[in-house]
Amino acid sequence: MLICAKAEQCVARKYDQESIVCVCNATYCDLIEPTTVDQLAGNVARHYISTKEVDIANATYFQVNKNVTYQQILGFGGAMTDSAAIHINSLSEEAQQLLLSAYFSPEGLEYSFVRVPMGGSDFSTHYYAYDDVVNDSTLRYFNLTEEDYLLK
Incomplete structure (x- = not known):
């Protein structure tokens, strides 16, 4: 069984005819209701969807068996690219904290x-590397860039 749910009320900003984004600003970001594994009985998973309409008929279904494991999950996350850091830095301190x-x-x-x-990376404002000198095996020309000091 899959519980399909939306996050808290989205403060929507409309783009084009059908596109919306949930706005996160200095006073509000929508959050999800926390769930622990113990709260999910049997083969139940909670699946949060970022969509205008929740369509249960076309939802993705998972079958969860806590007794069969293939690998240990150490955690979840994402990439902090230069682009992501630039955008986060452009927010007010309050909006940064909420985000x-x-x-x-x-x-x-x-x-x-x-x-x-x-x-x-492909999300940087320009191409750069830490050492562009061919055959510099001693890393004599290794250097950090402005992005490393400001964004990473």
């Missing part, structure tokens, strides 16, 4: 890991 709480707090997604790309 980070939405990702890392027990009332949010409960992220426990962040992957930080080494050097530039």
Whole structure:
């Protein structure tokens, strides 16, 4: 059985004809209701959907068996790219706190890991690396960039 649920009330901002985003600002970010494994009896999972309409008929279903494990889950998270950090830094301090709480707090997604790309990535404002000198095996020309000091 799958419990399909929406997060708290979304403060929607409309784009185009059908597209919306939930606004997170200095005074509000929508959060999800925390759930522990003990609260889910039998083969029940809670699946949160980010969509305009909750369509149970077309929902993705999971079958959970807590007695069969294939690997240990150490945590969940996402990437902190230069682009993500630039956008977070552009928010007010209050909005930053609410956004980070939405990702890392027990009332949010409960992220426990962040992957930080080494050097530039496809979400950087320009291409860069830590050592662009060919055959520099001693790393004599290794250097950090402004992004490393400000964003990582």
